[in-house]
Amino acid sequence: MSPPEKKARTEKYKALYDKDFPPLKNKLIFQVIKGEKIHKVPVWIMRQAGRYLPEYRKGRANNEFFKVCQTPELACEVTLQPIDRYGDLLDASIIFSDIMVVPQAMGLVCEMVPGKGPTFPEPIRKPEDLKRLTDKVNVDDSLGYVFDAITLTRQKLDGRVPLFGFSGGPWTLMAYMIEGSGSKTYSKAKAWLYNHPKDSKVLLQKITDVIIPYLVGQLIQLFESNSGELSPQCFTEFVMPYIIQIVDKVKEKTEALGYNIPVSIFARGSHYAIEELSKTKFDIIQVDWTMDPKKTRETAKAKVLQGNADPSLLYGSKETIYQNVEKMIEGFGVKKYIANLGHGMYPDHDPEHLKYYLEAIRDVSSKKLK
Numbered sequence: 001m002s003p004p005e006k007k008a009r010t011e012k013y014k015a016l017y018d019k020d021f022p023p024l025k026n027k028l029i030f031q032v033i034k035g036e037k038i039h040k041v042p043v044w045i046m047r048q049a050g051r052y053l054p055e056y057r058k059g060r061a062n063n064e065f066f067k068v069c070q071t072p073e074l075a076c077e078v079t080l081q082p083i084d085r086y087g088d089l090l091d092a093s094i095i096f097s098d099i100m101v102v103p104q105a106m107g108l109v110c111e112m113v114p115g116k117g118p119t120f121p122e123p124i125r126k127p128e129d130l131k132r133l134t135d136k137v138n139v140d141d142s143l144g145y146v147f148d149a150i151t152l153t154r155q156k157l158d159g160r161v162p163l164f165g166f167s168g169g170p171w172t173l174m175a176y177m178i179e180g181s182g183s184k185t186y187s188k189a190k191a192w193l194y195n196h197p198k199d200s201k202v203l204l205q206k207i208t209d210v211i212i213p214y215l216v217g218q219l220i221q222l223f224e225s226n227s228g229e230l231s232p233q234c235f236t237e238f239v240m241p242y243i244i245q246i247v248d249k250v251k252e253k254t255e256a257l258g259y260n261i262p263v264s265i266f267a268r269g270s271h272y273a274i275e276e277l278s279k280t281k282f283d284i285i286q287v288d289w290t291m292d293p294k295k296t297r298e299t300a301k302a303k304v305l306q307g308n309a310d311p312s313l314l315y316g317s318k319e320t321i322y323q324n325v326e327k328m329i330e331g332f333g334v335k336k337y338i339a340n341l342g343h344g345m346y347p348d349h350d351p352e353h354l355k356y357y358l359e360a361i362r363d364v365s366s367k368k369l370k
């Protein structure tokens with residue numbers, strides 16, 4: 001985006017920033033975090049705005065993926081699609097964007113290649129390549145479009161549900177920046193942890209320093225989606241110190257401004273870390289579907305847990321979905337719990353089946369909460 005375009009964007013949204021945000025009508029997630037009485041378990045879904053929705057595919061046909069992310073009106077429109085479709089069955093929205101906007105802000109080119117996913121034509125390969133990264137990233141300049149999209153969306157939501165902001169975790173982003181794309185083994189990125197531990201930490205810190213000023217919203221989720229690739233020892237050394245810095249600093253900064261913003265962590269695949277994570281300041285721990293709800297609840301007694309049905313459950317019938325939801329809620333319990341899937345929606349999911357899932361959560365949990 002050229003500087004005059006950027007200025008026009010900022011001017012355009014200034015009035016929206018100055019206007020008070022509409023008060024929230026649905027505060028279920030905040031009530032769960034505060035331990036207040038609720039009438040049903042709240043639910044939202046990872047990738048709830050995406051290719052499984054015909055209205056999304058229609059809009060995307062004319063617009064490249066990152067163009068949607070970078071254009072506040074388009075990002076806002078797509079964010080609202082599942083909220084408009086499912087009405088009060090959903091209890092949160094999540095801003096339409098991608099975790100790759102952070103590496104882009106750090107000066108790397110990342111393209112969304114159909115059939116392949118996010119791709120870096122010139123990934124970081126050797127420690128000298130770190131010099132190619134922008135030295136001091138000005139987050140307001142390079143990621144201002146996300147802030148504008150969030151502001152516009154909060155106005156357009158009119159308080160119907162709260163809005164999640166999100167970021168990839170430092171390790172997950174580092175892994176993509178080195179591999180150049182998704183990978184089966186993440187062996188190039190993991191080789192760095194063993195061969196260049198010091199440079200790995202320089203890179204993780206650089207990413208952390210961009211994430212902290214970037215994270216805003218009413219709610220936040222940090223996606224450490226590649227954490228399951230790591231040994232428990234690498235997790236302790238290369239993930240924990242950075243995600244703890246992020247949650248501590250984000251809390252400190254937002255509390256100084258008078259906000260109390262709940263922060264959620266998704267360390268996908270890191271079973272062994274639940275206990276360690278339950279001792280941090282993260283308010284919510286999102287779990288994947290390979291974890292047993294009851295055992296996870298026993299391990300992290302005091303934390304709000306979020307998850308965790310296998311996304312493939314949505315290929316099942318209405319009855320199958322209902323029965324699995326009953327078991328899931330039985331395991332987690334109706335308190336300190338936010339329903340979601342164990343990972344994002346798949347492009348070939350039937351939107352009607354997501355509706356069955358959302359209805360089952362409402363029906364099963366409200367019966368238990370009576």
Ligand SMILES: Cc1c2[nH]c(c1CCC(=O)O)Cc1[nH]c(c(CCC(=O)O)c1C)Cc1[nH]c(c(CCC(=O)O)c1C)Cc1[nH]c(c(C)c1CCC(=O)O)C2
Pocket residue numbers: 045046047048049050051060065094095096097098099100112114115116117118166182223225344
């Ligand atoms: C690893 C990761 C990425 N992006 C994200 C993660 C972490 C969560 C996870 O583990 O899934 C996070 C993400 N990506 C997207 C969102 C939007 C909000 C939402 O959840 O609704 C969120 C929260 C939109 C998206 N991000 C992407 C899509 C589909 C792209 C399209 O429209 O063509 C959407 C809706 C693309 C994307 N972006 C990424 C991948 C692996 C892909 C899929 C590539 C493919 O399957 O072709 C990177």
